[in-house]
Amino acid sequence: MAQIINGQIERNEYSSIPYTWIRGGQPNKSICIMLPGLGYTTQRPLFHYATNICVNHNIDILHINYQYSQNEHFKKLSEPEQDQWMYDDVMATAHEVLKEQEYEQSFLLSKSLGTIPMAKEWTDRSLENTVSGIWLTPLLKDNNVYQAILNTELPSLVVIGDKDPHFIDDRVATLKHNQLVSIVVIPNADHSLELKGDITATMDAIKEVTLKIQEFIQR
Template identity: 55%
Template sequence: MYEFNEGNVVRNEQSAINYIWICGKEKNNSICIMLPGLGYTTQRPLFHYATNVCMNENVDILHINYNYLGNEAFKKLDHHDQDQWIYEDVKSVVTAVLKDAKYETYFILSKSIGTIPMAYEWIEKDFISKQNSYGIWLTPLIKDEIVYNALSKTEIPSLYVIGTDDPHYNEESIASINENTNVTGLVIPKANHGLEVKGDIKMTINIVYDVMESIEKIIKKYKDK
């Protein structure tokens, strides 16, 4: 059984972030922090089913539901400052919500723009430094240097998933990332940035199934490490 704890963290007058902390009524030793995309929220299929995978495996979940589409102050910033803003938002929520929690294992699951604060955390190690940590990167923005470097050089066991029709897919970059033995990749032919195949619903559903299988595998492998 799980409890759903909803709240809001106000970092400053221009940044308030909603979250949902899903906790087992009996203590779980692992948590998965989920960082959605710009328009791909935690209510969308990949996050919905990944949440169910975690719950089935007795892993708590923290949805960080930032929303930048309507934030005019955020839109006025340059690319670097936007990246830093998102990372500060994520850190603020994790620090506030999990300050008294004691987890032994941390998974971070991100999609699209969510892979940017994840890449920052891979460098800064602000809240994963003392825990067993593992990464799940859905449609990573590998054309962004910080994301590419984080994945290609990571010492943290990680899974990435990307489609060949994703604008961030680059065969040369993927080949380089695959040289890192800490990284496992799932490259999906014809899938776009939403991990969908346009005009083919059955194939898209099969993609969700394959992605969930891969996520379940990494959760099962490392949750009790």
């Protein structure tokens, strides 16, 4: 039976990062670190099902539940400072929680805002044994995110809706040139991968994305 550990990392007086660490009943060799969006938390459907997939495949999970919409100090920072702040929060949490663990491989799964620190990690490689990444609705308007995916040397799954403000047709087409990148475009889906006004189609989209995540993790 899985063990759920909730905690909080105090990086400095302005930065307190809640986390949830889900561990298997027996020691697992892999972990998936999940980075949510600004409003799309790890309690929302895509993270809920991705978490269940990991549990079913004997992969531990670390939800890093930063709450930047409630952090007034964070809001006053410049964009580059915010990007670095998010990365520092993610790394501080991951290193502290996992410091006594010996996972053989790590996966990263991020959505929206979470793709910013994930993109920096793709460059800095602070985490050990990262083998692949899942990018849900990446912020492709951000050059750092776009370049990180474009130049990735790790297998990567990218999922985005064509009604997402960050969907840029030319950039999505260019990403396909990297054979390590698998791209799933959900027609008529917005930044939450929902189809406005169509609940049934939204549920179908969630099912499709969930299956793609499962296929990717099973590789």
